[in-house]
Amino acid sequence: MFYREAGIFKTSYAADQALFRIPIDKLFVIGLIAFAFIVIPMIGNEYWLGSILIPTLILSIAALGLNILTGYCGQLSLGTGAFMAAGAFMAYKFATNLEGMPIILVILLGGLSAAAIGVAFGLPSLRIKGFYLAVTTLAAQFFLLWLFQKVPWFVNYSMSGVPTAPPREAFGFLVTGAEASPTARYIFVLGFTVVLGLLASNLVRGRIGRMWMAIRDMDIAAELIGIKPLQTKLSAFAVSSFYCGVAGALWSFCYINTVEASAFDINRSFTVLFMVIIGGLGSILGAFLGAFFIFLLPIFLNSAPGWFGLSIASETIAHVEFMTFGALIVFFLIVEPAGLARLWGITKEKLRLWPFPY
Amino acid sequence: MAEPTGVEASDRTFGEVVLKMDSIEVGFGGVTAIDNVSFDVRRGEILAIIGPNGAGKSSMLNCINGFYKPRSGSITFKGKTMKAMDPHYAASNGIARTFQNIALFRGMSTLDNLMTGRVLKMKKNFLWQCLYWGPAQKEELENRAYVEKVIDFLDIQAIRRTPVGRLPYGLQKRVELGRALAMEPDILLLDEPMAGMNVEEKQDMSRFILDLNEEFGTTIVLIEHDMGVVMDISDRVVVLDYGRKIADGTPAEVRANKNVIDAYLGVPHED
Numbered sequence A: 001m002f003y004r005e006a007g008i009f010k011t012s013y014a015a016d017q018a019l020f021r022i023p024i025d026k027l028f029v030i031g032l033i034a035f036a037f038i039v040i041p042m043i044g045n046e047y048w049l050g051s052i053l054i055p056t057l058i059l060s061i062a063a064l065g066l067n068i069l070t071g072y073c074g075q076l077s078l079g080t081g082a083f084m085a086a087g088a089f090m091a092y093k094f095a096t097n098l099e100g101m102p103i104i105l106v107i108l109l110g111g112l113s114a115a116a117i118g119v120a121f122g123l124p125s126l127r128i129k130g131f132y133l134a135v136t137t138l139a140a141q142f143f144l145l146w147l148f149q150k151v152p153w154f155v156n157y158s159m160s161g162v163p164t165a166p167p168r169e170a171f172g173f174l175v176t177g178a179e180a181s182p183t184a185r186y187i188f189v190l191g192f193t194v195v196l197g198l199l200a201s202n203l204v205r206g207r208i209g210r211m212w213m214a215i216r217d218m219d220i221a222a223e224l225i226g227i228k229p230l231q232t233k234l235s236a237f238a239v240s241s242f243y244c245g246v247a248g249a250l251w252s253f254c255y256i257n258t259v260e261a262s263a264f265d266i267n268r269s270f271t272v273l274f275m276v277i278i279g280g281l282g283s284i285l286g287a288f289l290g291a292f293f294i295f296l297l298p299i300f301l302n303s304a305p306g307w308f309g310l311s312i313a314s315e316t317i318a319h320v321e322f323m324t325f326g327a328l329i330v331f332f333l334i335v336e337p338a339g340l341a342r343l344w345g346i347t348k349e350k351l352r353l354w355p356f357p358y
Numbered sequence B: 001m002a003e004p005t006g007v008e009a010s011d012r013t014f015g016e017v018v019l020k021m022d023s024i025e026v027g028f029g030g031v032t033a034i035d036n037v038s039f040d041v042r043r044g045e046i047l048a049i050i051g052p053n054g055a056g057k058s059s060m061l062n063c064i065n066g067f068y069k070p071r072s073g074s075i076t077f078k079g080k081t082m083k084a085m086d087p088h089y090a091a092s093n094g095i096a097r098t099f100q101n102i103a104l105f106r107g108m109s110t111l112d113n114l115m116t117g118r119v120l121k122m123k124k125n126f127l128w129q130c131l132y133w134g135p136a137q138k139e140e141l142e143n144r145a146y147v148e149k150v151i152d153f154l155d156i157q158a159i160r161r162t163p164v165g166r167l168p169y170g171l172q173k174r175v176e177l178g179r180a181l182a183m184e185p186d187i188l189l190l191d192e193p194m195a196g197m198n199v200e201e202k203q204d205m206s207r208f209i210l211d212l213n214e215e216f217g218t219t220i221v222l223i224e225h226d227m228g229v230v231m232d233i234s235d236r237v238v239v240l241d242y243g244r245k246i247a248d249g250t251p252a253e254v255r256a257n258k259n260v261i262d263a264y265l266g267v268p269h270e271d
């Protein structure tokens, strides 16, 4: 995307406040969305759609959610997995107990239930901050997973304890469960990703987004401006958990096709946190960059040696993978907390002035 | 020739008492930061609070907008008497402030900092905001237009999109004033707005304060250590020393007050 930002002047505040302040950015995003909806299903094979793009998109939604809470509102959470699980299990309850309910509504209700649970666990955030709040969310992680595992009601007393996701149709296509085609599931998940991505960008550039950031940057000044700290933090917990809940429901219904707590353990929370850190705290673009980066890096590491005719043992690659992630996380935390999204911004800033840097 | 300013100041007429601080006492553990201080603020005046370091000036502003709760005493604001101010009540009833140590939202741009000052003016609900459409967009643009007026007033057009953390100190102070102005305050509390500034920046800031007061009738309570500035711009001066009020009057009266001279020259207390 080599274009220049210079020479574009806004003539109204409406244009200046727009989501994409540069027309070509808007074209690029529309083009990308069209490409994802039309071209990718045609060229992508079952492996790419089913095993790479679907989980990446779903985790982008979770990363959006965590970024709203941690990146925008400054409340560190290690409970992402638990809120995803809440979405998955509640969506399962809605889907199985209310047979005729449209699947889109089922997923959204899963998200709303997760939002309610998120708000409950967000209550301590009025009194405790930072590390201690992270510990509280960690408690949510362990408590909720334990609850979903131990209480058979959540899985409709299924014998195995691991029920399969019920098959459901949207717009005449089977979109959930093992029988659904990867293409249909991919389009379904993509639809959620695009809509939730756009809604999140709208939220963070409006009044509520500024309230979140104000609380993050200087809570005392925010309060004296008239922002209510508890309400604002809880709204971030609600929106964030809603996103995580939708992601969890999609994970169970469209990716792993089973509803099980072990899919949402503490590792899941950390993966999403790393996505947000590497992609960029406080950036919508960053949530996507981070998710794709974390998913694609291992694939790249696995196939790269082959391109040079090298063969490296898979354990070695696994080690390299861990080391690379570790190094990157340390790098981004220390050098560039705004992550890949910021690096992208810097590149654009340089390009804007190119070739005359003065 | 100090006379002309004195005369000019006394020519100015002020409205009713908008804020009355009555026998305020503030303490932290064993420390008494403010000891039985009373004063009032009239609509449209510029009131300076001065005093040596640790005199309790900032604590007093913190009481006015509800960040500190006095141990005893009462606050009467726009006719309503209360034991302590509530921060949200203060903000929604026209009290805005700046801080001694800049308290901007560092990760946000100048524009967003100022727009954040408008949160209480924006009422559209969450669902409209998700869509950023219809009433929410209209509201956003109306508030943006107001914020642009503040930006023009403070002459900070060039740094609209700059994250405030990257701005030099003097500009940060100006943006912080802008954020307070975006709230359309009736009373503006300024805690050392000119600290750490060079002479030109101080002149600019004094100009802004006087213009605000004249053009919009904003009542201003400011803390300032630069006596030249205080004497120049304020209508009335309250002097605190060790948490007590030792003088209250026009700049000329205060300058001639023996207690004030002693406090500033560091004459030991007799009591």
Ligand SMILES: Nc1ncnc2c1ncn2[C@@H]1O[C@H](COP(=O)(O)OP(=O)(O)OP(=O)(O)O)[C@@H](O)[C@H]1O
Pocket (backbone or CB within 6 Å): B028, B031, B032, B033, B051, B052, B053, B054, B055, B056, B057, B058, B059, B060, B100
């Ligand atoms: N939050 C607090 N906790 C404990 N002590 C405090 C607190 N705030 C103020 N104090 C104490 O109250 C006294 C008055 O402080 P204050 O900040 O109001 O002084 P000041 O007049 O603004 O001084 P300066 O000119 O240095 O800004 C000081 O002794 C200070 O240590």
Ligand SMILES: [Mg+2]
Pocket (backbone or CB within 6 Å): B057, B058, B059, B100, B191
């Ligand atoms: Mg002070």
